[in-house]
Amino acid sequence: MNEGQYFHGPHDPGLVLGRKAQASPNLDIKGDIILYMESVSVSFDGFLAINNLNLYIEDGELRCIIGPNGAGKSTMMDIITGKTRPDSGSVWFGQKLNLLSMSEPDIAQAGIGRKFQKPSVFENHTVFHNLDLAMAGPKSVFPTLRARLSGEQREQIDEVLELTGLADLRGRQAGYLSHGQKQWLEIGMLLMQRPKLLLIDEPVAGMTHQEMDRTGELVTALAGERSVVVVEHDMDFVRSIAKKVTVLHQGAVLAEGSMDDVQRDPKVVEVYLGEATC
Amino acid sequence: MQERERIFNRPSLQFLGLLGVVSAAVTAANLGLPEGSMLHVSTYAVTLLGKYLTFALLAVAVDLVWGYLGILSLGHGAFFALGGYAMGMYLMRQIGDRGVYGDPVLPDFMVFLNWKALPWFWFGFDHFSYALIMILLIPALLAFIFGWFAFSSRVTGVYLSIVTQALTYALMLAFFRNEMGFGGNNGLTDFKDLLGFNLHTDGMRISLFLASAAALAGGYLLCRVIVCSKLGRVCVAIRDAEDRARFIGYKVERVKVFVFTVSAILAGVAGALYVPQVGIINPGEFSPLNSIELVVWVAIGGRGTLLGAIIGALLVNYGKTYFTAALPEVWLFALGALFVLVTMFLPRGVAGLLKRKEAAS
Numbered sequence: 001m002n003e004g005q006y007f008h009g010p011h012d013p014g015l016v017l018g019r020k021a022q023a024s025p026n027l028d029i030k031g032d033i034i035l036y037m038e039s040v041s042v043s044f045d046g047f048l049a050i051n052n053l054n055l056y057i058e059d060g061e062l063r064c065i066i067g068p069n070g071a072g073k074s075t076m077m078d079i080i081t082g083k084t085r086p087d088s089g090s091v092w093f094g095q096k097l098n099l100l101s102m103s104e105p106d107i108a109q110a111g112i113g114r115k116f117q118k119p120s121v122f123e124n125h126t127v128f129h130n131l132d133l134a135m136a137g138p139k140s141v142f143p144t145l146r147a148r149l150s151g152e153q154r155e156q157i158d159e160v161l162e163l164t165g166l167a168d169l170r171g172r173q174a175g176y177l178s179h180g181q182k183q184w185l186e187i188g189m190l191l192m193q194r195p196k197l198l199l200i201d202e203p204v205a206g207m208t209h210q211e212m213d214r215t216g217e218l219v220t221a222l223a224g225e226r227s228v229v230v231v232e233h234d235m236d237f238v239r240s241i242a243k244k245v246t247v248l249h250q251g252a253v254l255a256e257g258s259m260d261d262v263q264r265d266p267k268v269v270e271v272y273l274g275e276a277t278c
Numbered sequence: 279m280q281e282r283e284r285i286f287n288r289p290s291l292q293f294l295g296l297l298g299v300v301s302a303a304v305t306a307a308n309l310g311l312p313e314g315s316m317l318h319v320s321t322y323a324v325t326l327l328g329k330y331l332t333f334a335l336l337a338v339a340v341d342l343v344w345g346y347l348g349i350l351s352l353g354h355g356a357f358f359a360l361g362g363y364a365m366g367m368y369l370m371r372q373i374g375d376r377g378v379y380g381d382p383v384l385p386d387f388m389v390f391l392n393w394k395a396l397p398w399f400w401f402g403f404d405h406f407s408y409a410l411i412m413i414l415l416i417p418a419l420l421a422f423i424f425g426w427f428a429f430s431s432r433v434t435g436v437y438l439s440i441v442t443q444a445l446t447y448a449l450m451l452a453f454f455r456n457e458m459g460f461g462g463n464n465g466l467t468d469f470k471d472l473l474g475f476n477l478h479t480d481g482m483r484i485s486l487f488l489a490s491a492a493a494l495a496g497g498y499l500l501c502r503v504i505v506c507s508k509l510g511r512v513c514v515a516i517r518d519a520e521d522r523a524r525f526i527g528y529k530v531e532r533v534k535v536f537v538f539t540v541s542a543i544l545a546g547v548a549g550a551l552y553v554p555q556v557g558i559i560n561p562g563e564f565s566p567l568n569s570i571e572l573v574v575w576v577a578i579g580g581r582g583t584l585l586g587a588i589i590g591a592l593l594v595n596y597g598k599t600y601f602t603a604a605l606p607e608v609w610l611f612a613l614g615a616l617f618v619l620v621t622m623f624l625p626r627g628v629a630g631l632l633k634r635k636e637a638a639s
Contacts, residue, residue, distance in 0.1 A: 081525060108527035120522045122515045129511055139512075139527045141536045147508040193526065 027094040034059045040089030049075045051251035062223035064238045067248035073231045082107045113195035117202045119182035123175030134189035164188040180211040198228045283506045301491045328487035332552040335494045337591035339544035345582030348517035353442030355569035357417035361546025366466035366559040368409035387461045397459045413550040421542030425535040450564035465560025497544045580627025
């Protein structure tokens with residue numbers, strides 16, 4: 001198949017990517033930092049999953065987070081999205097939004113999108129309706145009861161369909177998509193939310209090399225207008241997309257820098273790269 | 279591709295048409311034809327049909343929360359019974375001084391218990407409009423409060439089912455007590471009039487039957503409006519992947535409370551129409567067994583289709599009427615066997631079978 005046909009095809013991805021991301025009016029990113037995690041700790045039954053973690057994500061950057069199993073990568077995502085509350089520390093989205101005092105839907109509405117490790121789409125809905133459900137906008141009971149698609153909204157869905165290469169499958173029930181297509185649909189759903197910060201958990205697990213390349217292109221295309229944080233095990237994939245890498249170990253940051261710097265760091269070699277696939 | 283499902287899709291139109299035709303035919307055959315005629319429909323049969331229609335509305339209410347939102351309520355009989363009690367209280371006040379004891383205000387059971395005055399919660403029930411509001415309000419209020427606590431503490435799945443079961447059981451025990459002021463285990467009965475018209479005339483029976491048919495059509499359409507809207511798709515999304523829906527930004531608890539409350543109102547209306555037709559309401563209606571049985575109707579008909587719930591309620595209740603007369607000791611076994619067989623061989627119920635036939639042809 002044609003390389004890049006899906007993401008740089010006849011339709012210009014810039015249309016969607018250039019669209020202003022929907023940010024909460026309270027989101028203030030002066031100082032260019034969009035996410036602050038400071039001295040965050042959380043333990044489960046005495047096991048310290050996150051240990052005094054400090055992490056800063058810049059506006060528009062693409063950050064990869066790696067680390068051995070149990071390093072606290074998923075827990076970190078859970079904390080940012082409000083699923084897990086830390087025992088101590090602070091987490092701010094921009095200068096003004098304290099994520100620790102917000103519920104999961106509020107955090108999502110404020111502009112943080114999350115892609116789960118397992119592809120998780122609404123299997124009984126069509127591709128089109130999956131994107132429609134994810135679309136930014138009012139999501140409380142009565143507005144959704146009365147919701148009608150406007151022309152502009154329909155255009156937005158069409159653009160994301162083109163971008164993710166799912167245009168021909170718009171009427172297909174999501175449950176019948178292949179693994180890779182589900183992953184792309186889920187990324188498309190995140191785009192519909194127009195988040196300012198995208199958290200992506202292991203996007204290429206279980207993908208073929210071809211699918212992996214396309215996913216890499218998609219993910220790099222997304223950064224810039226929004227910040228993207230990718231948690232990934234696959235080192236080849238990380239090397240192909242990463243500018244800046246953070247290595248987590250036992251719930252804390254072990255090293256941070258370019259892929260080359262990180263790989264040369266003796267501490268990292270010892271705990272992770274030495275024993276792993278590299 | 280269909281972007282929105284139409285509220286009046288073909289099966290809906292067929293159902294509404296059929297309901298209209300049958301209602302008109304039954305009315306004509308009951309009032310228009312002499313009793314000896316072959317095609318005469320007896321008033322007994324009319325009342326039986328009216329009762330089935332209220333059960334069908336109740337089943338639609340259960341399907342809305344179970345089939346579309348994944349909430350398996352094993353306590354929906356409680357909302358049905360509460361609507362029934364609200365109607366029963368109005369009918370008791372309508373009796374006036376024609377009771378056995380002839381008290382102009384107090385219902386017989388209160389005189390029997392030596393009560394001197396009407397309890398405060400019986401005030402207003404002499405007005406039909408007040409009773410009508412209570413029929414809608416009481417089940418809605420209970421569902422709202424119960425749902426608010428249960429859903430916001432994220433009680434789901436089998437645990438929620440058990441809590442709903444406990445709810446209806448607790449209400450049953452409460453209503454059994456004489457001191458509650460709802461007639462204890464005898465409940466409310468000996469009704470005479472509704473809106474000043476004698477309940478026992480053919481015309482009244484037909485009116486109640488037609489009101490039940492209209493309520494079923496209205497309730498069905500209300501549910502269609504919900505399930506065809508974006509909110510309906512949000513419900514299915516919550517049913518299939520609750521966490522995902524939450525991370526997309528939907529307030530899952532509020533959606534659940536809203537739909538659960540709508541469903542309780544429909545159940546209450548069904549109960550209110552049921553009571554004048556059967557002529558009695560007692561705490562037995564709160565029995566957990568009733569609530570479980572009505573879930574079986576929906577399962578047999580096919581959940582998540584609304585029409586399936588109606589088919590299931592009509593089929594099972596017709597079967598119940600037939601078997602409890604012909605072979606009374608067999609009925610419960612037959613119902614159990616039916617449930618097991620349908621679960622094993624027709625996981626999508628009778629409606630699923632019909633859909634497959636349609637797809638094949």
